[in-house]
Amino acid sequence: MTELDSSVSGAGDTRAPARRPKRPGRQDWSSWPEYNAAATGFRGYWYPVTWSSHVNGKPLAVTLCGEKIALVRDNGKVHALHDRCPHRGVPLSFGDQQFPGTLSCPYHGWTFRLGDGELCAVITDGPESRICGKVRVQTYPVDERLGMVWVYVPLAGEEPHSLDSQLPEELLGNSFMLGGRIEPRTGNWRFACENGFDEGHAKYLHRTSLWRLFKPMPTWNITRIVPEGRWIYRVQDEVHWEADFPGVGRWTTKRWWKFQPPKETFNLGNTGKPKKVDPVIESYGFPGFASLAMPGMLRIAYPGFIHYEFYVPVDADHHQYVGVMVNFTEGWKSLGFYAKYLGAIRWLFHGQFSGQDAWMVDVTDAPPEKLYRPDVSLTAWRTLAEEETAKKRAEIGAK
């Protein structure tokens, strides 16, 4: 991980020149060619596309990584087909099921087997149709987790991995309750993902959100990016609640009518090691409260629950925001979490707070761009994406 290491090297040494981006004033994304090319997303990953309850026998059309896909549930299992009849280009999602285990195009009754996409009957060509078995539509691997339908977008030459191997580790084998929102949004998925892991903006952009009444945030931090396995973590080395800007003025978000900042601040350390570890964070075993992994999966660990965001590429100008909160309790204990989620979190956090992010993601327009010190979170993410993609390509090439 040479590139990643270099871009985070010395992150603990808060004032050292090496902490600043190596190419100050760089305007474009040419250092991250794979990332630069991934306007419609990275192929070779699973993406959540809708709630499981929204997929039934009536086909549902979705767009994922620029590809049109028809989803249909048959005998309990969800299937995904390329949403275009090869005959005349009509969307198969406009059709319906004339026979079990199949989907028929509405125009001429071309009937495709859901399992493998093979043309198994053409109603208007009779039982002896010669074209059957000679035409196929592409199918996509589908799985269901967290109450959602996930679709795997293939990468040429790569065998699909399991969905479980892509999910956050703590979601496997544990019981939990979940609440969330899936929302179509404008703007490229990369802006959404960068916004999610962005160290810099939350403290300023969200200063006016109601969520901030309960959750005080600093004015500025010194942040280090710590890679661990497939994740990168944001670790705070310094936290500053107020600041005097020379020649400009004093700035703070402290107000007498808001919750006050905590007396103790965890996860800090000029030495590169935390002075004291937040016991809640420690309970999850994470080095930092915010972490990110491919293909755009954000994890924010709060005391008592974890918030995840998935930035699902639709096309170059649209993405889908998937935000879920998970509480690791069971049975009647989870009622409290649900009350808290439905009564507050859903509206304040997944609603107004996240809406401010959606606003910025919509109007972000980069490159060109000028990066500053806190953008180490962005460059570390881009480097992570670049390296993981290079590794995939190497593995495919080795076969």
Place this chain on the structure above:
Amino acid sequence: MTELDSSVSGAGDTRAPARRPKRPGRQDWSSWPEYNAAATGFRGYWYPVTWSSHVNGKPLAVTLCGEKIALVRDNGKVHALHDRCPHRGVPLSFGDQQFPGTLSCPYHGWTFRLGDGELCAVITDGPESRICGKVRVQTYPVDERLGMVWVYVPLAGEEPHSLDSQLPEELLGNSFMLGGRIEPRTGNWRFACENGFDEGHAKYLHRTSLWRLFKPMPTWNITRIVPEGRWIYRVQDEVHWEADFPGVGRWTTKRWWKFQPPKETFNLGNTGKPKKVDPVIESYGFPGFASLAMPGMLRIAYPGFIHYEFYVPVDADHHQYVGVMVNFTEGWKSLGFYAKYLGAIRWLFHGQFSGQDAWMVDVTDAPPEKLYRPDVSLTAWRTLAEEETAKKRAEIGAK
């Protein structure tokens, strides 16, 4: 007609390999280069653009074959001018008639003679204007038939033929009553035309239309295309009301609460000759009940009336659907037809049934495409268009 013959050769031999398209799996339209290039329609033909009653002294703007045209009625006669003042590009259809036999641009009063498009006065340049007689706008031949205004779109080097020579023969010299609809629709005119003559879709797509309560349709047919003069006809060699699809299931549209299929089936013949001819069809003298001619004129012969569809090119993504029904009766006898038309046909056939076609035409997206056996109707039509265009070009070249 070599190409057409070859694409329909052996059509009577229902199981012979020769019946299948010669280039199975062909994806593009490169075999029909003229047709492929005719996204905005074929030039050198008359097209119906609106009802005669809609054209009066106030200019009406229409778009035909990608050209903007101003229609205006003067002294009973409809005139068509290119809808752009050569002075500053303002649409002439925004103007009005300041003098009999002319149309004036609203901006500076440039006044064009309706008969030949010549600039005959410029109101703001005085009576001695030197530009008069030196500028013209293009005019288009106009005629009126079937209660509609028809405009001829010129083909360089070709003399316009008469509108009568382009109309269905049976409409000349006979008395008839007529009802119809003109409707702007999205989608290329060729998809609309191919849909109209398409042997394959009606039996499946329209299975849910109310029209089908009264008009049973088969599940699949064996169809032959028979050229005769400038028309091509669809002739059924086999009609199958139900089918068992191996490994998939049984399919039928028979229902106890619908009209039942006829006991006798006409126009069939494995020998290539009809076993028995439908007496109604025979009364018109047509070899089949559905026929098509350039430049996109469909004729469906029903007992007692004939239905015509004209697919009028607007631009590459829009066309105008012109559907008319004609009843060859006169006087008080026609009252029955009108009652039937206004009470049922207009809503069920020109409305809901035809609306299903409009839906498919809108979403058809070809090429690429994969053709199947019943698409012999499409390929025969494309070949007809290709050959008639080649003939036109040859005649122009010979001059």
Place this chain on the structure above:
Amino acid sequence: MTELDSSVSGAGDTRAPARRPKRPGRQDWSSWPEYNAAATGFRGYWYPVTWSSHVNGKPLAVTLCGEKIALVRDNGKVHALHDRCPHRGVPLSFGDQQFPGTLSCPYHGWTFRLGDGELCAVITDGPESRICGKVRVQTYPVDERLGMVWVYVPLAGEEPHSLDSQLPEELLGNSFMLGGRIEPRTGNWRFACENGFDEGHAKYLHRTSLWRLFKPMPTWNITRIVPEGRWIYRVQDEVHWEADFPGVGRWTTKRWWKFQPPKETFNLGNTGKPKKVDPVIESYGFPGFASLAMPGMLRIAYPGFIHYEFYVPVDADHHQYVGVMVNFTEGWKSLGFYAKYLGAIRWLFHGQFSGQDAWMVDVTDAPPEKLYRPDVSLTAWRTLAEEETAKKRAEIGAK
């Protein structure tokens, strides 16, 4: 001013061939390359962008000459900044003022000094941010006159001139009352400007406007263009209230229920000199009642007031119409003008009459074009623009 002289030479000799455009039938704008290239306006000028009362501490986004600009008033003075944060491309106009004399980006609190656009604080990067002072956004000179905010669009290499030197001379040092409209409109600014000075259209296009009940207009004129200083003036050598067009008919806008044309007609002269000068026009010292100057500033001198139009380029397809009427009175005498303006002028002239112009400007589509005799006003304007731009370029090159 060779080109301009040649295009107006002999303008007094009303029937001489030399009066007609030298390149009859010319279709394009290749003779005016600077003008042809100025689709988004001429740089190096001041433009009025909004009413002064509309600019306050909350930033206002405007587009001028294709550039996005944020306007904000601080301590009484209006500032204009390029409306794009260099960090991530977010519009600064979405931000607000966190400190006096600055504007902060809403996303990460990048804070720019209004005076020079320099990045003077980054709230989320702390007081010792190293990027401060190293990044700037472009600022634009701003001034206020006539109750409006004016922005100077820079031309590379040119020092901004004062706004006063660009305003009509009579507005400097005189007291006056003013009423007006600012309105976004579709269509290129050049069509709007050409329409404003166009000798030809008013008499015909506006024949149906209510304004014309009180203001009779001729059918056609013989017009000369007289350059004087930076202005060009339209001077009428002949005025014809009615006309008989040979073979077409008689045309007049005289009606018994309208005001009648004046008995005396001023500003005429086949000799090239006015026979008699309109005393009102003379009082202003103008050679003609309609005049035009760069960068698209029209002046129509009426008895008692002057009407100005500024055609402000937004982008290639949109402009802003700024119409103001000025009455050179003071104190209680101006009440009469206000009553007249609010009671009639605003609705009839700035409203319906000007709306007819907006309609034509929207649908003008040139080049190609065919010019006629009265278009000497257009060609003289284009030549004026061409020459003044050439002069600017020469001055810059000489530095």
